[in-house]
Amino acid sequence: MDAGDGPVGAGRAQWLFLAPLLLFAVVFLILPLGFSIYLSFTRWNPLGTPSWVGLRQFEYLLTRDDDFLRSLVNTFIFAFGFVVIGVPLALGLAFVFSRARGKAVWRQIYYLPQLTNIVAIAYLWQFVLDDRYGVINRMLGLVGLRGPDWLTDPTMAMVSVVLVMIWYDAGKNMLIFSAALEAVDQDIYDAANLDGATAWRTLRSITLPIIRPAFIFVTITSFITGMGFFALILAMTGGGPRGATDVTALYAYRMAFEDLRMGRASAAALILAAVIGVIALIQFRALRERS
Amino acid sequence: MTRSKFLGSTFCLASLLAAPTTAQERPLTVAMHYTQEQAAPLIACLDAYGTDGPGAEYQQISYGDYLQTVLTGRLAGQAPDIYNVYSIWAAQMVDNGVLATPPAAVTDFVTAGYSAGTVDAATIDGTLWGVPTEVSVYMLVSNMALLREAGFDTPPTTWAEMREMAQAITTRNDQDRIETAGFAFAQSSSGAGLVHPFYALTYSEGGDIYADDRSEAMLESDAATATAGLMAGMVQDGITDLSVDAYDFPAGGIGMMIMANWYESAIREGFGDRFDEDVAVSAIPMGEDWKTMQYAFFMGVDSASDRSDAAWDLVRHLNEPRDGAPSCMAEMLDGLGALTASSADTAALPEADAFTAPFVAALADDRAISQPNVMQASELEGLIARTLEEVIVGDAEAGPAMEELDGDVEDILSEFY
Structure with a gap:
């Protein structure tokens, strides 16, 4: 027995303890991913048997399928809007509530949408935003204003789903920022006060640098969420009007479960995963380098 | 022969002998998108069918998930015996060998008793694949x-x-x-x-x-x-x-x-x-x-059903008028305000109300072309x-x-x- 080895059987024991986790990973991660990669090189509807088509699904999606390319653009718009507006908003809310009375109550209120079923949220906002009967346009009508066509105009439909997504997710990110803000040592603020730092200077030079890990985490996870999220859009606009809110994850879902094109859906999902991976890596490095 | 070999052989033999018996004993499964409440008249017929036949049970699959559930069930080897197929799903199901061709008696029953447009709805490439049920x-x-x-x-x-x-x-x-x-x-x-x-x-x-x-x-x-x-x-x-x-x-x-x-x-x-x-x-x-x-649903039988003859008998039983009364299927559809394209059932049902009569006339006059x-x-x-x-x-x-x-x-x- 070598000096570094543990007791006899320790090697097997560690594998035994790891086995449930490994089994889970194999069954629920590696096998489905491997099957999905395999399917992306095939043409298959689940009624028959897959037929090998090589790279044709990728070639079709990237060179001939305008709907797919448009869905990629829509995905970027959705994710970008979600991050650019949603992350500062969550940070702002966390900052305001960290100094507010009854902050626990405020945080709970803002977290409530997270506890609600996303389909219920979609229907709720459909009622609020309906062009003719919606609460917002009815109220605007009372003061003589014609409200936007929230769900039937292509541009406004994208704005609507981004805003609802921000509303839905703000509470979660706010809690992460709140935890980070609570962890900042009060002595640092006291020292800054003694040195005559303004509130803006304190925020810029003390708070933000200290909570940067939380900021990186929230930004990257929000971006990944935005790139892959489609349940809200499916229930709220169905990808319409005229494909204006059709994001790539929704495209892949439809391709798989409505059009029964599992091969093309897998290829679309892999392209999306690759795009998310590359951008998340760039984002992570950029944000880390700055720190 | 060792004891373990003997036990193994016995178990295999018993399994082989038991398998067909188990399949025969299992009730036929009819998978439809109607809720239990909507399908109550049909379920009553299925329950009654169990007393003098192989037995039958109802399986509800929601409309939106119907095709996906059927596909998943088939992959797992758990397909129902009888489907209620929306006609636009039929081409893919036929192309992939999911549906069984009906026996001549069922084909004759449909071609003689349903409007031409509705027969088209259950027909792919010139072959009829089932008995039309609900028509819209x-x-x-x-x-x-x-x-x-x-x-x-x-x-x-x-x-x-x-x-x-x-x-x-x-x-x-x-x-x-x-x-x-x-x-x-x-x-x-x-x-x-x-x-x-x-x-x-x-x-x-x-x-x-x-x-x-x-x-x-x-x-x-x-x-x-x-x-x-x-x-x-x-x-x-x-x-x-x-x-x-x-x-x-x-x-x-x-x-x-x-x-x-x-x-x-x-x-x-x-x-x-x-x-x-x-x-x-x-x-x-x-x-x-x-x-x-017009579009239609039709009852078809899974090609992998091990009792396709019994399944077709049940399909016909559910869609044939009963001694002057409408068929089980027509009774259910009538309760829902839906239409049947069976001329025998149309005759057996009470006269259509003012709302429904023009729809029935469009079918009878062959104005309604199949989706x-x-x-x-x-x-x-x-x-x-x-x-x-x-x-x-x-x-x-x-x-x-x-x-x-x-x-x-x-x-x-x-x-x-």
């Missing part, structure tokens, strides 16, 4: 209270008349939004609210959607292009817009819509006591040669709906848009035909 037909449904208020006593019979009436009914509020709509298209995620009326109007224009062998689309034809233009005119001339939804008809703010019979119960609920007086069903307003579209059974029907109808919407809102001209659509649709057809 599109007709013009009018809110006569609004028509009378605008000075019209009868529903329109031509498109020009309908435009004139709709224009007279439509009112707008101070923000220029439509308050009362003379006409409305139905909004649905599948696009059926636009596509189904488009089929009905195209058929009325003398056109068709696909060539008989399905290798070509006919969406750039004069009939299809003219139809897209007719639909677009309703929006571009301010008579209606896509923020108005025909499914709001029961609320009373919509003058006319092209809608299927299955929406009767919602309209009846909305209009209450005024239903008989204020709701009228009439021909598609395209003149004397009007046609319409095309084509591979990737759902995907193709999604493309058609998108193009129609673009034309209707004025993002595209009817001619070039339908030409481009025709090419896109033929790209998909070329994969299969």
Whole structure:
């Protein structure tokens, strides 16, 4: 027995303890991913048997399928809007509530949408935003204003789903920022006060640098969420009007479960995963380098 | 022979002998999208069938998940014996060998007892695949209270008349939004609210959607292009817009819509006591040669069923009139306000009410042409709906848009035909 080895059987024991986790990973991660990669090189509807088509699904999606390319653009718009507006908003809310009375109550209120079923949220906002009967346009009508066509105009439909997504997710990110803000040592603020730092200077030079890990985490996870999220859009606009809110994850879902094109859906999902991976890596490095 | 070998052999033999017995004992499974409550009359028949037959049980699969559930079940080797197939799913199910061909007796039963259009709905490439069950037909449904208020006593019979009436009914509020709509298209995620009326109007224009062998689309034809233009005119001339939804008809703010019979119960609920007086069903307003579209569900048997003969017997049992009374299926459909295309059941059922009678007449007079059974029907109808919407809102001209659509649709057809 070598000096570094543990007791006899320790090697097997560690594998035994790891086995449930490994089994889970194999069954629920590696096998489905491997099957999905395999399917992306095939043409298959689940009624028959897959037929090998090589790279044709990728070639079709990237060179001939305008709907797919448009869905990629829509995905970027959705994710970008979600991050650019949603992350500062969550940070702002966390900052305001960290100094507010009854902050626990405020945080709970803002977290409530997270506890609600996303389909219920979609229907709720459909009622609020309906062009003719919606609460917002009815109220605007009372003061003589014609409200936007929230769900039937292509541009406004994208704005609507981004805003609802921000509303839905703000509470979660706010809690992460709140935890980070609570962890900042009060002595640092006291020292800054003694040195005559303004509130803006304190925020810029003390708070933000200290909570940067939380900021990186929230930004990257929000971006990944935005790139892959489609349940809200499916229930709220169905990808319409005229494909204006059709994001790539929704495209892949439809391709798989409505059009029964599992091969093309897998290829679309892999392209999306690759795009998310590359951008998340760039984002992570950029944000880390700055720190 | 060792003890373990003996036990192993015995177990294998017992399993082999037991397997067929177990399959025979298992009740036949009928998978439909109706809820247990809706299917109560049918379930009662299935329960009774168990007393003197192999037994049968009902399996509910929601409409939206039907095909996916069937596919998953088949992959797991747990397919039902009998399906209730929406006709546009049929081409894919047939192409992949999911459905069994019916015996000659069932084929004769259908061809002799159902309207030709409905037989087409259950027919793929010249072969009948099951017994038609629920049929839906599109007709013009009018809110006569609004028509009378605008000075019209009868529903329109031509498109020009309908435009004139709709224009007279439509009112707008101070923000220029439509308050009362003379006409409305139905909004649905599948696009059926636009596509189904488009089929009905195209058929009325003398056109068709696909060539008989399905290798070509006919969406750039004069009939299809003219139809897209007719639909677009309703929006571009301010008579209606896509923020108005025909499914709001029961609320009373919509003058006319092209809608299927299955929406009767919602309209009846909305209009209450005024239903008989204020709701009228009439021909598609395209003149004397009007046609319409029908779609159907049909009962088929899984090709992997180990008791296909018993399954076909059950299918026939459920769809045959019972000593002058309607069949189990017709009894259930009648309770739902839905239609059967069986002439024997139509005769056995009480006379249709004023709302339903025009739908029944459209079937009997062969005015109702089947929704095309084509591979990737759902995907193709999604493309058609998108193009129609673009034309209707004025993002595209009817001619070039339908030409481009025709090419896109033929790209998909070329994969299969």
